[in-house]
Amino acid sequence: MNVGRILALISRHLFLYRRSFPRLLEIFYWPLLDLVVWGFITVYLAQEGKELHGAVVFFLGALIFWDILFRAQQGITISFLEEIWSRNLMNLFASPLTAGEFLAAMMAMSIFKVAAVSIIMAFAALFFYSYNVFIMGLTLIPFIMNLIASGWLIGILTTSVIMRFGQQAEVLAWGLVFLFQPISCVFYPLSVLPGWLQPLAMANPAAHVFEGMREVLLNQAVPWSHLWWAMGLNGLYLLIMIAIYQYTFAACKDRGMLVRVGE
Amino acid sequence: MSAPIVRVQNLTKQFGNFTAVDHVSFEIQPGETVGLLGPNGAGKTTTFQMLLGVITPTHGTIEMLGFDLLHHREEILRQVNFSSTYISMPYALTVEENLRVIGRLYGVSGIDRRIDDVIKKLEMEDMRHKIARKLSSGQMTRLTLAKAVLTEPKILFLDEPTASLDPDIAHKVKGFLKEYRATSGLSMLYTSHNMREIEEMSDRIVFLQRGKVIAEGTAQEVIAQYGEDDLEQVFLKIARER
Numbered sequence: 001m002n003v004g005r006i007l008a009l010i011s012r013h014l015f016l017y018r019r020s021f022p023r024l025l026e027i028f029y030w031p032l033l034d035l036v037v038w039g040f041i042t043v044y045l046a047q048e049g050k051e052l053h054g055a056v057v058f059f060l061g062a063l064i065f066w067d068i069l070f071r072a073q074q075g076i077t078i079s080f081l082e083e084i085w086s087r088n089l090m091n092l093f094a095s096p097l098t099a100g101e102f103l104a105a106m107m108a109m110s111i112f113k114v115a116a117v118s119i120i121m122a123f124a125a126l127f128f129y130s131y132n133v134f135i136m137g138l139t140l141i142p143f144i145m146n147l148i149a150s151g152w153l154i155g156i157l158t159t160s161v162i163m164r165f166g167q168q169a170e171v172l173a174w175g176l177v178f179l180f181q182p183i184s185c186v187f188y189p190l191s192v193l194p195g196w197l198q199p200l201a202m203a204n205p206a207a208h209v210f211e212g213m214r215e216v217l218l219n220q221a222v223p224w225s226h227l228w229w230a231m232g233l234n235g236l237y238l239l240i241m242i243a244i245y246q247y248t249f250a251a252c253k254d255r256g257m258l259v260r261v262g263e
Numbered sequence: 264m265s266a267p268i269v270r271v272q273n274l275t276k277q278f279g280n281f282t283a284v285d286h287v288s289f290e291i292q293p294g295e296t297v298g299l300l301g302p303n304g305a306g307k308t309t310t311f312q313m314l315l316g317v318i319t320p321t322h323g324t325i326e327m328l329g330f331d332l333l334h335h336r337e338e339i340l341r342q343v344n345f346s347s348t349y350i351s352m353p354y355a356l357t358v359e360e361n362l363r364v365i366g367r368l369y370g371v372s373g374i375d376r377r378i379d380d381v382i383k384k385l386e387m388e389d390m391r392h393k394i395a396r397k398l399s400s401g402q403m404t405r406l407t408l409a410k411a412v413l414t415e416p417k418i419l420f421l422d423e424p425t426a427s428l429d430p431d432i433a434h435k436v437k438g439f440l441k442e443y444r445a446t447s448g449l450s451m452l453y454t455s456h457n458m459r460e461i462e463e464m465s466d467r468i469v470f471l472q473r474g475k476v477i478a479e480g481t482a483q484e485v486i487a488q489y490g491e492d493d494l495e496q497v498f499l500k501i502a503r504e505r
């Protein structure tokens with residue numbers, strides 16, 4: 001791993017974002033819109049019945065958390081797509097840059113995006129709904145790290161599929177993550193899932209994060225077992241995804257398709 | 264004679280059952296320019312891309328600067344660069360930003376001075392702060408050449424560097440490359456479908472057809488071998504006897 005080359009790629013994306021209004025907008029637009037719509041819904045629900053008051057806390061928290069996961073995934077996938085769209089893969093991979101460094105740079109971009117989105121959403125929630133995510137305190141840190149890792153899993157998987165199947169797989173960049181949403185138990189507890197789906201959800205690190213989040217909000221206790229599960233599963237799956245990515249990369253070089261992805 | 268800077272042995276690439284490059288062997292000496300020519304689909308670009316590490320060979324070995332590409336990819340590629348009219352640079356970045364990213368990617372030291380230097384040499388002052396999207400194709404070619412020499416490579420791979428350029432710009436590009444070669448002593452592998460250009464630029468040529476080397480030597484030697492008047496005649500003869 002050469003840090004200089006990773007920084008080179010990051011600077012390439014920062015140059016891009018500095019100049020591209022639509023790309024900047026994209027970071028702010030969807031999260032804010034989500035927050036506005038869902039925020040009002042939960043406010044409405046809260047007005048309807050006192051016992052629903054917890055719903056506000058749950059929904060907004062879940063929404064912000066899901067957005068962190070989604071942005072972490074996008075941070076990976078969109079950074080990769082940018083290189084396809086600008087037909088830059090040949091310039092990159094005929095340089096000393098390695099596949100691992102390329103992935104590391106995408107991960108760094110993903111962290112930037114998540115930081116931008118979560119800061120905006122947290123302040124907007126506070127401003128519009130007096131909702132303070134920070135009531136969760138320091139427990140937020142391991143939660144957010146796990147959400148980012150879960151986003152990376154899907155991001156790296158999506159990237160590998162696009163590398164393998166080219167432009168026709170591009171829709172996955174936006175869609176694949178939502179396939180995991182039902183078993184991530186974002187807005188409802190795992191217990192409401194039908195019995196046969198529950199084991200799948202339990203094998204999904206994101207579900208443990210969202211279960212854990214609800215536990216913190218309900219009991220103010222740190223749900224260590226969910227956090228450990230999330231960390232363990234994320235770690236395991238990350239290793240598997242990186243192996244898939246490296247394998248796909250090598251297979252692309254073998255088929256002569258690496259510099260032709262998307263053409 | 265000193266050790267070759269590029270040594271390719273039995274290089275072979277199969278895509279499924281199709282053999283695009285078939286037991287190709289050649290060498291490039293330090294400071295030498297080798298012209299790789301052959302009809303469309305002969306395997307020139309595939310060979311280039313194997314030399315640049317973006318296509319994995321099926322068989323054979325590639326050695327550059329005394330190292331094996333398979334095991335010393337990063338060391339070698341730091342000292343190698345390439346250009347072609349069919350590559351482009353990210354559109355949303357300015358010329359200077361693009362060069363800066365490339366400089367960082369290759370770990371170029373004194374990058375500001377290097378960029379100034381290259382921009383001056385290629386007469387790109389007026390486009391320095393232009394967005395790459397707004398460049399004409401001739402300007403884009405100059406940018407890809409600038410990125411190729413920015414890193415002060417020891418070996419330069421040029422796959423049809425003048426294709427689709429007007430004669431005036433093509434002339435300037437060739438002039439620049441010759442001058443750059445004379446002052447830097449770099450080695451080049453060069454392709455073109457313009458036979459006069461190949462003769463003009465190359466010390467030696469390697470003729471590929473259907474993935475195989477079918478002739479090798481100085482242009483004069485190859486012309487004499489086929490008993491023709493010039494390289495163009497040789498090319499036509501070979502291409503038509505399929």
Ligand SMILES: Nc1ncnc2c1ncn2[C@@H]1O[C@H](COP(=O)(O)OP(=O)(O)OP(=O)(O)O)[C@@H](O)[C@H]1O
Nearest residue numbers: 255256257278283302303304305306307308309310
């Ligand atoms: N990734 C690939 N998968 C399958 N076949 C390929 C691939 N890349 C190249 N080929 C085939 O290999 C052969 C050699 O192609 P290559 O691009 O190397 O030719 P070339 O000599 O550069 O031709 P041109 O003068 O047209 O640029 C062609 O028949 C081409 O269709």
Ligand SMILES: [Mg+2]
Nearest residue numbers: 307308309422
């Ligand atoms: Mg070609």
